[in-house]
Amino acid sequence: MANKGAVADWSSGLCDCCSDANSCCLTIWCPCVTFGRIAEIVDQGTLGCCFHGTLCCLLGAFFHLAPSLYTCIYRKNMRATYNIEGNQCVDCLLSFFCFNLSLCQQYRELKARGYDPSAGWEGNAHLQRGGATAAPAFEAGMTR
Template sequence: MYKQLKEVEVTVQGEPVASYPQNYQTGQGQPPFVGSPWNTGLFDCHLDQTNAVMTAFCPCVTFGQIAEVLDEGEITCPLGSFIYLLMMPAICSQWIMGSKYRTKLRNKYGLVEAPYQDVASHILCSCCSLCQEFRELKSRGLDPNLGWNGIIAQQQAMKYGNERLSQPPPPQVMSK
């Protein structure tokens, strides 16, 4: 009446839902969607129209401003702009510098590499990429329009501004 059950070995193929692709596990890549999202999208140029127009006509200036902030003043805006400007017509490789600084920005703030890879973003739409990077820095309190020295001055004013307001002004004397 009772039948003996045979043990059957079942092999399950595939990978668990929460795991990363195999090439990541072997160290040949990075997991998808690692990092926090950008504050604005790649094609949200309309959110800062002044910067969008400036970048459309002079992308080298926007790049210089971004480079100065990310390099904390080591590269000035005019020097960054000049380097970008030289790469534009000469060898059409401004995307190399643009993608390098986009990667630097992403790594500094732990941002996801989306919607495209950094290189692809700068090859396909360098102006949109520069505008997004500009807006990201600005939303984090680092307005590239001010330059690095302006940002430092603004931060110091915010830090010490309250102390100065609570102190009375120095004595003043009228002279003849």
């Protein structure tokens, strides 16, 4: 789903958190979950949400600024994948000084590009293939 055409802006501003209250609350209370979901989509399912989220949480427990560095790398990767305007310096500054705002913006960007970050990479691939969202119905008659 990468856009290799013209350079684009982010679909929403850094401070547009109120436009998606659910992801805003998730990021405030569980930023590692938000990051895990983002990273799984950006990595195209190479490593799962739980791996990225747990690593981000563990890094934060032992090295205060490490989660910011980790999320900075994925912000840069997301920009490169979708050809979004910006540079590494801004990515790092936002990740260090506006950690939650940056994660919220990335989460909204994935949603704007048609992803459901909570479904993970495989879930989104299934949805894009037109997969069923419910179990098939069947009629069961009485048998002896």
